Amino acid sequence: MTDLAGLRLASPVLVASGCGGTGRELAAYGPLADLGGFVTRTLTLNARLGGPQPRILETPSGLVHAVGLQNPGLEGFLATELPWLAQQGTRIVVSIAGSSLGEYAELARRLGGSPGVSAIEVNLSSPDAPTTGVFDVREPFHAASVIAAVHRDLPRGVPVLAKLRADVVRVVESARTVLDAGAAAVVVGNALPAAMPDGRQAGLSGPAILPVALRCVADLRAELPDAEVVGVGGITTAEDARSFLAAGATAVQIGTALLHDPTTAARVAAELRDGVPLHTGTSTSTD
Amino acid sequence: MTQSARPGPVHVTGELLATKKIGAYHHLTLVAPGVAEGFRPGNFLAVSVSESRLARRSFWIHRVKPVGGYGAALELVVEAVGPGTTWLTRLAPGARLEVTGPLGRPFALPKEPVSCVLVGEGYAAAPLFPLAERLRERGCTVTLVVAGPDEAHLLSALEARRSARAVTVVTGDGSVGRRGMVADAIDEVLTKAAAEVVYAAGPVPTLHAVAAAAEAHGAWSQTALERPLTCATGLCHGCAVPVVGEAGISRTARACVDGPVLRGDRVRWTDLRTDLSAEPVADR
Numbered sequence: 001m002t003d004l005a006g007l008r009l010a011s012p013v014l015v016a017s018g019c020g021g022t023g024r025e026l027a028a029y030g031p032l033a034d035l036g037g038f039v040t041r042t043l044t045l046n047a048r049l050g051g052p053q054p055r056i057l058e059t060p061s062g063l064v065h066a067v068g069l070q071n072p073g074l075e076g077f078l079a080t081e082l083p084w085l086a087q088q089g090t091r092i093v094v095s096i097a098g099s100s101l102g103e104y105a106e107l108a109r110r111l112g113g114s115p116g117v118s119a120i121e122v123n124l125s126s127p128d129a130p131t132t133g134v135f136d137v138r139e140p141f142h143a144a145s146v147i148a149a150v151h152r153d154l155p156r157g158v159p160v161l162a163k164l165r166a167d168v169v170r171v172v173e174s175a176r177t178v179l180d181a182g183a184a185a186v187v188v189g190n191a192l193p194a195a196m197p198d199g200r201q202a203g204l205s206g207p208a209i210l211p212v213a214l215r216c217v218a219d220l221r222a223e224l225p226d227a228e229v230v231g232v233g234g235i236t237t238a239e240d241a242r243s244f245l246a247a248g249a250t251a252v253q254i255g256t257a258l259l260h261d262p263t264t265a266a267r268v269a270a271e272l273r274d275g276v277p278l279h280t281g282t283s284t285s286t287d
Numbered sequence: 288m289t290q291s292a293r294p295g296p297v298h299v300t301g302e303l304l305a306t307k308k309i310g311a312y313h314h315l316t317l318v319a320p321g322v323a324e325g326f327r328p329g330n331f332l333a334v335s336v337s338e339s340r341l342a343r344r345s346f347w348i349h350r351v352k353p354v355g356g357y358g359a360a361l362e363l364v365v366e367a368v369g370p371g372t373t374w375l376t377r378l379a380p381g382a383r384l385e386v387t388g389p390l391g392r393p394f395a396l397p398k399e400p401v402s403c404v405l406v407g408e409g410y411a412a413a414p415l416f417p418l419a420e421r422l423r424e425r426g427c428t429v430t431l432v433v434a435g436p437d438e439a440h441l442l443s444a445l446e447a448r449r450s451a452r453a454v455t456v457v458t459g460d461g462s463v464g465r466r467g468m469v470a471d472a473i474d475e476v477l478t479k480a481a482a483e484v485v486y487a488a489g490p491v492p493t494l495h496a497v498a499a500a501a502e503a504h505g506a507w508s509q510t511a512l513e514r515p516l517t518c519a520t521g522l523c524h525g526c527a528v529p530v531v532g533e534a535g536i537s538r539t540a541r542a543c544v545d546g547p548v549l550r551g552d553r554v555r556w557t558d559l560r561t562d563l564s565a566e567p568v569a570d571r
Contacts, residue, residue, distance in 0.1 A: 003552075018523070018524070019522055019523065020522055021520070021521040021522040021523075021524075021544070024521075025520055025521030025544055026520075027523055028295045028296055028520075029297075029298055029520075041524065046537075047528075048541045049527075049537070050524060050527055050539050052562050053527065053562045053563060054515070054525075055524070055525045055526075055527060056342070056467060056517040056523060056525035057342075058340055058341055058342040061339045061341070062341065063341050063342065063517065065523075065525070067523070067525065069523050070524045070527065070539055132304065141493075196536075206341055207339075256341060258415055258518070258522055259341060259342075259343075259517055259518035259520075259522055259523050260341045260342075260343065260518075261298060261335070261385065262298055262334060262387065262518070262520050262522065263298045
């Protein structure tokens with residue numbers, strides 16, 4: 001059992017935003033109840049069709065992506081996705097983004113009062129924010145105003161998680177600011193800002209960015225020892241997850257690895273639960 | 288959940304049994320426990336092509352066949368066009384592969400024994416052969432159109448003659464059959480067959496032409512889209528296809544789980560082709 005932001009989780013392993021489809025597609029490979037939680041793809045108030053092709057390209061040990069926040073909007077989600085998700089026996093964390101503080105507040109109000117929503121994850125770090133029209137959170141005080149707006153409109157018992165970019169230079173300052181504004185935990189980190197070959201704004205995810213995210217978690221532990229941190233970025237194995245937990249994360253999210261192997265989250269959760277030894281045989285895992 | 292629900296997709300370690308080069312394509316035979324049981328024509332298989340290449344490579348399942356001692360084996364048709372497909376076609380028999388399948392929404396079958404025209408271009412003709420078998424079992428009349436740029440890129444034209452009442456072969460260079468494109472031949476074929484349902488698999492411009500011709504003939508069309516798929520399982524929203532939904536509302540479908548087979552009159556072909564014009568050559 002893991003306690004995160006006042007919630008009891010069945011496992012420290014959650015599905016990262018944007019990498020689990022609507023939940024149904026992932027559930028074909030194993031019950032979501034075995035996981036600590038499911039974070040939805042980022043929802044906006046109005047439905048979004050998403051960006052042009054190509055949306056996702058392969059780079060060495062990574063994916064560069066500009067999906068453009070395709071989602072069914074708040075109403076579509078409440079009508080067609082949340083009722084099913086709420087019955088899966090796992091914590092449902094809804095990721096949100098808005099184009100104004102008013103939109104964030106409305107999303108928080110409506111989702112916070114919906115049965116089955118355990119927590120809200122505020123996407124403060126969409127790597128293609130300017131092209132999608134969502135609020136471009138560049139400075140920590142921007143993030144603080146968003147978190148405050150969401151926090152104010154959520155009922156007690158529905159915590160706010162702030163998803164930050166894995167910006168090693170500013171992550172401590174950003175985390176301190178959003179925690180002061182009411183976030184119960186920080187999630188580090190989102191995709192690194194990147195570009196598609198044609199220059200479009202995009203994000204870089206996958207094992208390529210794991211060491212950067214891990215550094216952010218370690219720095220947060222050193223500078224803000226009381227902060228609750230969720231580590232995310234390139235986690236593919238139980239060994240990777242243990243690195244984040246050892247560096248100070250309370251829980252981890254698995255994202256890109258699911259796109260390569262949809263059983264990854266279930267496998268990592270099972271290995272952490274059953275305590276598979278860190279090293280098998282006599283060789284050290286340096287390969 | 289109904290009693291007749293088929294087993295869903297599985298993610299398993301498969302084993303390559305054989306690779307055979309026929310023309311421009313490699314025919315891969317592999318065993319993957321649990322995949323064949325749920326197969327329906329139009330399903331595909333996603334294959335991992337190493338730990339550091341994160342995007343899956345997806346292939347039409349060409350046929351499911353019994354193999355001594357292995358249960359059922361799958362046959363895929365692969366054209367080596369990029370690093371992933373080249374790696375795959377060079378694997379030695381016995382190699383282990385991480386695979387996921389059967390994936391995607393398959394071809395819908397008519398309830399009545401109607402006249403069906405099946406159009407396949409290049410390796411994408413692969414799913415039409417098992418489809419032809421299922422249609423004939425239902426008493427449907429099957430007319431096949433097999434197309435490709437040249438003879439090397441024609442899939443199993445010989446076998447096509449066994450599984451259909453009439454076969455039209457179209458090649459871009461005229462090396463076999465009639466010279467030209469599917470778009471040039473389709474009207475005549477639909478008229479001659481008095482087609483009521485048209486199935487097509489191939490490049491987007493071909494599917495567009497077939498869907499338009501079917502509509503002009505008052506026939507239903509089922510088009511199997513091949514898009515680069517990152518996860519292939521519905522998780523990533525990378526494989527967007529602009530469609531017209533139930534109430535005439537535009538929305539974005541996912542080729543992998545809402546497709547790959549979509550009704551031809553539901554796809555917004557012009558928008559799709561505009562969107563694809565910016566796409567780099569698929570790095571498969």
